Amino acid sequence: MSELFHLNPDIDRDATKRALARHGFARVPDILAPEGAERLTECLDKELDYSLTYFDGQAARIVEPEELRRTSPEQRRALNEFLMRQAREDFSYLFEIYPLEEAVREGRDRHLVIHDFHRFLHSEAMLEFIRTVTGEPGIGGADTQVSRFGPGHYLNYHDDLVENEDRVVAFVFSMTRRWLPDWGGYLQFYDPDGRGGVGLRPGFNCLHLFLVPRPHAVTWVTPIAQARRLAISGWYRRDKQPAA
Helix, strand or coil: CCCCCEECCCCCHHHHHHHHHHHEEEEECEEEEEHHHHHHHHHHHHHCCEEEEEECCEEEEEEEEHHHHHHHHHHHHHHHHHHHHHHHHCCCCEEECCCHHHHEEEEEEEEHHHHHHHHHCCCCHHHHHHHHHCCHHHHHHEEEEEECCCCEEEEEEEEECCCCCCEEEEEEEEEEECCCCCHCCCEEEECCCCCCCEEECCCCCEEEEEEEECEECCCCCCCCCCCEEEEEEEEEECCCCCCC
């Protein structure tokens, strides 16, 4: 199963490197060989048990799947109203996650192909690709998580810069089969002064890369969205060792 995931041999590495150098971000279509892309998307869509994560103004909070299933509509409305008030002025987010790094450390869900994809992210082929397009030979490994955005979910303006983590480039494997522009959920980049720039629509089997720090957000997913925005995202770091 570990050989399920391969980079598409037709990737234009030179174009990706030029885009990162010139714009600070790049979009790589058809990043994975088709069989792996299909199987990975099936896993993200049907096999993972997601938690809900949000920022309460002080720290990140996670509602585990069992607790989430017990949450009443009234409790969800109260949380949404609290977060909407907070989001008007301060950093805020609300979306679903599968904590992949934690699952790997604990050996949880080992039968799922998401573990094979985690190994692929640290494979020599993937590391060589990332080192080449960033021009950073010292990149050693990645942190990653799975995210699922549905109606009402969002991730406000931030730049991914974290103290004591030597992040070089952020990545988003976008694995959403169908997504209309009116549904929101764009990876939205901003100029340093906060003016909106390019926005990348969720897609299928696309890799979005951007250098850290970079102001960006995931725009609000609208109530009319008829799908979930599925992605595997994280950061390649100089101070991270490859996974065993």
